[in-house]
Amino acid sequence: MFSSNFQRLMLGAGGLLATGTSVQVVNRENGPYTLENGRRRLNLDGYELKMVQVLVRHGARTPIHTIKHVPEVEYDARQFLTDVPHTSCSYVVRGIDGGERPFSKYDGYYKNRYLKGGALRGQLTQCGQDQMYIKGRQLRREYVDEMGLIDAQYSPQQVFVRSTNINRTILTARCVLVGLFGRENLNKLEDPLVIHVEKSECDPLVPRTAVCRTLRQINHAAMIHGGDIPGIKEDRWRVEQCLGITEPDHPKKHKINFIDIRDDLVARETHGLHGVKCLDSMRREIELNASKVMYYSFCGQHEAWRDLAMQLSTGPLVKMLTDNIDNMNENKTKLYIFSCHDSTLVGLLGTLDVYDFTWPPFGSDVRFELYENRRGQKFVRVSYNGKDVTIRGCTHVLCPLEEFKAAMQSYAIDESQFKKICDSNILEVIAKEMLEQEKDEEEDEETSERSDVPAGM
Missing domain, CATH: 1.10.287 (Helix Hairpins)
Incomplete structure (x- = not known):
């Protein structure tokens, strides 16, 4: 200490800051469950769903990074990036204050970074559009058809949609909403659908390494030096040897990054393109090491940094989520949809103490559901990709609101x-x-x- x-x-x-938190892989399943057709289900009799906040990672995209010294595969812009008709609708993008959309530095960076075949890097593909449309259909089944939380017709009083100020997450939000409410219904709205965004330097939906010196130092320590961590370093040497780009006797200058390699491979696999043969036998190690470096980048490589890193990566986001719960009766919103990134979810899952060192797949979501029982007591239920999780500081899946807020207090800033x-x-x-x-x-x-x-x- x-x-x-x-x-x-x-x-x-x-x-x-709560110091001394250790890293855990959590698999707690205690709580008020019942058996239904041989499967354990959370018993929600006597509980009314009052509000839901969904944080969703964008759908499949073209790679941001490609593997050096490996021939690129082709991403034809016409084949991969054109709109899928059943996922499109009329919409506008506005600032969080209702004004004009702020300039996107990220999209400015991507605009001239072409892949072989003419597609830009980091763009939502047709596959990703379909993924997120299906996600919207799933949300409709659960929160319209089964639970009746929101009306079948879109209402801006009931639903608030926010995205990071990047094209792939904005399009992800659009596809989710079309799946949720239907293209024809959204196109009939008197006022167009609004997707809200914030300037990147002020956005709680993404870890802000660009404006936070302390977080940038933590991030760079993992991104730049993560390849020297024992266990990861040996795997890095094997990959570099496989690719023929370095010798294990001269390992000081890193030629590869596991996050970059994973990015290229996953994009290829998701879109049915050929992989990199010599890396097939190391695919599992690549996935695990990339997931570790990603976690260290936003949750701290050293235990002494861990709570600080989580506070800076997700503290403003956790504050926003808890504020939305506190202000529920005032603003009347019942469903929040936040379109974000893998970095958002990794930091958040670390803060919740449920990260299992598996990279969040395209379309992953974390949900915060607020329930109220007949005595007026409120509870928070958190799920990740459809599985209930018991987060840090809570003893059950249905966590009493005050218990939840006390657990998050050390991180919310x-x-x-x-x-x-x-x-x-x-x-x-x-x-x-x-x-x-x-x-x-x-x-x-x-x-x-x-x-x-x-x-x-």
Whole structure:
């Protein structure tokens, strides 16, 4: 445990950081379940669904990264990127304040980055459009047909749609809404469907490494040096040898990144294109190592950074989600749809303590459902890709609202707190504390002996 200097700095920055959280793979399934046709189902008798917040990763896209020294596959723009008619409708994109859509720096970056075949990198494909249309149909079945949470016809008073300010997530939101309400119904609206976005430097739906120095340092430590982590490093050497781009005797300069390799391979696999033969035998290692580096990038590679990283990656998002629950009676919204990214979900799953080191597939979703029982007590149910999860600080799947909010309090931060921590020297303080702790341990000759002696002896 670090000294009071570290804790004072966090409190001074407005944080309520809970230090010392360990990484866990959680598979808790306790809660009020019943058996139905041999399957365990959550018993919701006596509970009324009041509100749902859905965070969905965009659908399948063209690769952002391609593997160096490997021939590219072709992504014909006409074949992959044209609109699928049954997923399209009339819509407008507006700022979160209702004004004009802000300029997208990300799309500005992508606009001239072409793949072989003419398609741009990082764009939602026809496959992705269909995926997200199906996701919308699923939401309709659950929240219109089965639970009656919202009306069958779209109502902006009941449904709020927000996306990151990137074309693939905006189109994802469109496809989900068409699946949810139907193309013809949406095209008949007196006012066009609105998808809200925010400037990237202010957007809680994405980890903001570009504007947060502290988070950028954490992110770069994993992205740049993650390939040197024992276990990952040896796999990196094997991949580099396979691709013929380095020698294990000279491993200092990284030629590959597991996240980049995975990105290219998954895009190929998803769209039925040929893979990279020499990597077939290492596909599992590539997937696992990429998932680890992604987690370390947004949840911290070192345990001492972990809660801080989660707070900066997802704190404003967690604050927004809890605020929406608190303001439920005031704003009347029953269904929130947030279109975002794998980085969003990885950070959030880490904060919830349910990340299992499996990369969130295209179209993955995390849902926060708010229920109320006959006594007026409220509960939060969290699910990931259709499976109920018991998050940190909660003892059951149906988590009492106050218990849920208490668990999230250490991570939820507003914009002013976010900026204070981003501008602080907190990582330097942590590093100094770690060095002092290690020095004390080295100088204490009895440390190793005492560790083997039972307490009280």
